[in-house]
Amino acid sequence: MLFSILTLFPDAVESYLDVGVLGIARARGLVQTRVVDFRDFTRDRHRTVDDRPFGGGPGMVLKPEPIVEAVEWLEGRYGPHRRIALTPDGVTFDQSHAEALAAPALTGSSGDTDPRPVLLLCGRYEGFDDRALTLLDFERLSIGNFVLAGGELGALVVIEAAARLVPGVLGDDRSAVEDSYSNGGGLDHPHFTRPRVFRGIGVPDVLLSGDHAGIDAWRRAQSEARTKAKEESSHAGTKYNQSSDER
Known part of the structure; x- marks a missing residue:
């Protein structure tokens, strides 16, 4: 490249x-x-x-x-x-x-x-x-x-x-594949690391469960929810800007 x-x-x-x-x-x-x-x-x-x-x-x-x-x-x-x-x-x-x-x-x-x-x-x-x-x-x-x-x-x-999409550039090639918008997809899911609790906010229990199917389902649901929320927010902003221009 x-x-x-x-x-x-x-x-x-x-x-x-x-x-x-x-x-x-x-x-x-x-x-x-x-x-x-x-x-x-x-x-x-x-x-x-x-x-x-x-x-x-x-x-x-x-x-x-x-x-x-x-x-x-x-x-x-x-x-x-x-x-x-x-x-x-x-x-x-x-x-x-x-x-x-x-x-x-x-x-x-x-x-x-x-x-x-x-x-x-x-x-x-x-x-x-x-x-x-x-x-x-x-x-x-x-x-x-x-x-x-x-x-x-x-x-x-x-x-x-x-x-960053070229194999070998990132530490783990899966990072590019699973990122937001990769291969026509939507936003990535939320991420968490140590500590388990930070200022009163804990890591979602499912991520600590060891249930890989449950974790995958949670991540897909979070990704879809985030993507939908952003699309709705962007659409609302576009409508506001159009009405502002008309004034």
Whole structure:
């Protein structure tokens, strides 16, 4: 699994890639990352990557030249990539996208998986000159309906969500299989560990019973209840937001 990240803040990206699950994955050779500063592809002495938007308005817009030339250099040297831009107008990222990105590492070139390395473009300021995304046929991906200062956090979310599905990255491969939303499922069940009682709250008796069938049934019921509660809460929030907009 190989990810190339185009960013104006390579040090910030590298610092996160070095720790935790991603640090382990890279150390084991299960995930490879290549971080490219597209400011290096500017051509003026000020290394300018942004300019004022045509038509007016606040903020600055990322110029197309350094982005396009960075991608052309990267693919000329390392081959074609699957190009993804982190942007609020993209398709909302979920577990199914993570599973699709991880699939080539699980199956190789067999099946319907896309074996190309993944290029993640991180925006800044008011966004990209749209021509950069159009000319290079970028997919657009969002991690949620909110706005960040840049796409670096979104890129790291995508990489970690996919990388942890690769066998050998986690301490126990069952962790990825049994997690929330895995394989189209819902939320995970609640978890408990020692001590048995903490500030007056005890562990559910069934988990201490040794009855594995009973434990499995309890966990399925809890998972279903949690998933349903979240769906109802999300639906209620959507209805509230719609009525607020109408006012």
